[in-house]
Amino acid sequence: MHDIKLIRDNPEAFEAALRRRSQSYSGIxxxxxxxxxxxxxxxxxxxxxxxxxxxISKEIGIAKSKKDEALANELLKKADIERAxxxxxxxxxxxxxxxxxxxxxxLPNLPFDEVPDGVDEKSNELAKNKDGTPRQFGLIRSFxxxxxxxxxxxxxxxxxxxxxxxxxxxxRFTVLRSQLARLERALGQFMLDLHTTEFGYTEMQPxxxxxxxxxxxTGQLPKFGDDLFRTINYSSVRDELTRIHDDFxxxxxxxxxxxxxxxKVLEREVFLxxxxxxxxxxxxxxLIPTAEVPLTNLARDxxxxxxxxxWRFTALxxxxxxxxxxxxxxxxxxxxxxxxxxVELVSIVAPEKSVEEHERMTxxxxxxxxxxxxxxxxMLLCAGDMGGAARKTYDLEVWLPGQDQYREISSCxxxxxxxxxxxxxxxxxxxxxxxxxVHTLNGSGLAVGRALIAVxxxxxxxDGSISVPDALRxxxxxxxxxxxxxx
RNA sequence: GGACAGGUGGCCGAGUGGUUUAAGGCAGCGGUCUUGAAAACCGCCGUACCUGCAAGGGUACCGUGAGUUCGAAUCUCACCCUGUCCGCCA
Numbered sequence: 057m058h059d060i061k062l063i064r065d066n067p068e069a070f071e072a073a074l075r076r077r078s079q080s081y082s083g084i085x086x087x088x089x090x091x092x093x094x095x096x097x098x099x100x101x102x103x104x105x106x107x108x109x110x111x112i113s114k115e116i117g118i119a120k121s122k123k124d125e126a127l128a129n130e131l132l133k134k135a136d137i138e139r140a141x142x143x144x145x146x147x148x149x150x151x152x153x154x155x156x157x158x159x160x161x162x163l164p165n166l167p168f169d170e171v172p173d174g175v176d177e178k179s180n181e182l183a184k185n186k187d188g189t190p191r192q193f194g195l196i197r198s199f200x201x202x203x204x205x206x207x208x209x210x211x212x213x214x215x216x217x218x219x220x221x222x223x224x225x226x227x228r229f230t231v232l233r234s235q236l237a238r239l240e241r242a243l244g245q246f247m248l249d250l251h252t253t254e255f256g257y258t259e260m261q262p263x264x265x266x267x268x269x270x271x272x273x274t275g276q277l278p279k280f281g282d283d284l285f286r287t288i289n290y291s292s293v294r295d296e297l298t299r300i301h302d303d304f305x306x307x308x309x310x311x312x313x314x315x316x317x318x319x320k321v322l323e324r325e326v327f328l329x330x331x332x333x334x335x336x337x338x339x340x341x342x343l344i345p346t347a348e349v350p351l352t353n354l355a356r357d358x359x360x361x362x363x364x365x366x367w368r369f370t371a372l373x374x375x376x377x378x379x380x381x382x383x384x385x386x387x388x389x390x391x392x393x394x395x396x397x398x399v400e401l402v403s404i405v406a407p408e409k410s411v412e413e414h415e416r417m418t419x420x421x422x423x424x425x426x427x428x429x430x431x432x433x434x435m436l437l438c439a440g441d442m443g444g445a446a447r448k449t450y451d452l453e454v455w456l457p458g459q460d461q462y463r464e465i466s467s468c469x470x471x472x473x474x475x476x477x478x479x480x481x482x483x484x485x486x487x488x489x490x491x492x493x494v495h496t497l498n499g500s501g502l503a504v505g506r507a508l509i510a511v512x513x514x515x516x517x518x519d520g521s522i523s524v525p526d527a528l529r530x531x532x533x534x535x536x537x538x539x540x541x542x543x
Numbered sequence: 544g545g546a547c548a549g550g551u552g553g554c555c556g557a558g559u560g561g562u563u564u565a566a567g568g569c570a571g572c573g574g575u576c577u578u579g580a581a582a583a584c585c586g587c588c589g590u591a592c593c594u595g596c597a598a599g600g601g602u603a604c605c606g607u608g609a610g611u612u613c614g615a616a617u618c619u620c621a622c623c624c625u626g627u628c629c630g631c632c633a
Contacts, residue, residue, distance in 0.1 A: 095593095096592090096593065096594090097593095099592070099593050099594095099602080100593055100594065100601090100602095102593090102602080103592090103593060103594080103601055103602045103603090104593095104594095104601075104602090106601085106602060106603090107600095107601055107602070109613080109614085110602090110614085112613065112614090113561080113613050113614040114561075114562090114614080115613095116561075116613055116614070117560095117561030117562085117613090117614070118561080118562080120561070121561070121562085131613075132613055133613095291544080338622075338623080359553095359590085482590095486571090491590085
């Protein structure tokens with residue numbers, strides 16, 4: 057969310073930055089300023105009225121305590137007149153405030169100047185190291201045979217079971233078995249250990265179901281609810297639905313004599329009401345699309361002593377994504393799943409530290425791939441390809457020899473104060489009065505499922521077995537090669 | 544899920560419709576005193592918004608949201624959360 061004061065002070069720059077993401081934001085600054093102007097005028101008016109009203113109320117109190125009923129009655133009449141105007145203005149102010157917040161909360165973050173222009177991934181650039189060399193690591197292995205894709209490898213091994221995934225849940229679910237399940241676990245453990253022991257992240261186990269406020273804080277709501285799975289606590293909803301049904305039935309008997317018409321109305325109304333209940337924040341929970349959501353929200357509604365910052369959190373959680381709009385993409389294999397494991401990195405820092413923290417976090421993610429000796433490159437995303445919360449994003453893309461291309465395995469973003477404003481997450485130098493919004497950063501460190509794929513394709517042998525990377529051997533209980541059972 | 548008890552500032556805690564401008568205490572910050580520290584004493588000590596060049600003035604917030612009232616921390620209703628006991632449960 058953006059600071060309306062900044063928009064007010066610098067509307068052109070604000071809008072120009074937004075339009076780097078999409079031309080559709082043309083005219084938005086003026087629209088916001090108009091709402092804000094009316095909002096402030098209304099509040100000024102209302103505050104003056106309230107001030108008068110408060111003064112009268114106080115006088116009444118004094119009059120009554122002095123038993124001066126005549127004066128009290130006279131003042132009462134005066135107060136009555138004030139009230140009518142008051143109520144109207146109050147309603148107006150609250151609607152303007154809501155409108156402004158709604159508009160602001162739907163706008164994405166402003167890209168940093170160094171973020172390249174562009175509308176999609178075609179304009180992403182290979183990032184550079186400090187010395188100007190391309191940020192590209194590892195040697196791409198040359199194969200004496202056509203390297204296989206992970207799903208072929210996994211299925212021939214008998215450890216990657218797509219049919220069972222479909223049976224148990226549906227498309228985009230997979231069952232890992234035996235040694236591949238073990239390898240997947242080893243990858244997650246390895247990543248957590250690296251981040252906690254070498255990069256100072258604190259290991260966390262957050263909820264994987266979150267409420268509306270949490271989903272709003274990181275920017276999933278209000279705009280992107282369709283990308284998430286949601287669930288309800290049915291037992292608490294059931295009583296509400298029953299009550300609504302009974303209400304309508306009761307009304308139907310008394311209001312309508314023609315039962316056919318009544319049932320049509322009932323059906324429609326019950327549908328609408330049920331929908332309301334299912335969307336009631338009291339009953340619904342969102343499945344997290346990433347641990348960024350709960351971890352970042354740990355700072356929500358807090359004023360943190362700056363001496364305590366940075367906060368660095370890591371967590372290995374399942375992530376759930378509806379993949380609405382991804383129909384037909386990556387349908388084979390387990391590149392794009394409804395459920396996958398990911399080790400997430402989240403940093404909460406003082407405002408002036410976020411740029412340097414972003415580099416540090418990206419290095420933590422890169423270190424995972426370096427230790428696994430997987431070839432990868434680091435891309436700087438263009439304005440149009442970044443997520444809405446980010447000011448700048450690095451994507452780590454790992455080389456997949458079976459696919460003969462780089463694929464995203466991590467995304468590290470500096471969100472500035474955009475999430476902090478939504479969450480009201482602030483910090484303060486101990487002893488000082490001024491509070492400031494924290495800056496938040498998040499990065500995958502890494503997507504475990506995709507890391508598994510990368511290990512499989514890069515470490516495959518001609519006989520279909522997979523060598524276990526050295527870095528993982530402490531985690532695989534002596535297993536150095538993954539091969540078919542019974543061999 | 545049921546019963547009961549609760550939710551007031553960073554923390555503890557008083558407050559049953561009108562000098563509440565939320566008492567008092569603790570912690571914290573500044574000062575006096577002191578070679579220094581402690582103690583004592585004095586002062587400061589929430590967040591956000593509106594207004595103003597500023598000094599300042601104003602408004603809102605006592606779990607959340609509605610309501611009653613000229614006036615609500617206080618009364619009414621709904622909800623959320625916490626504690627204790629019971630029930631269920633990995």
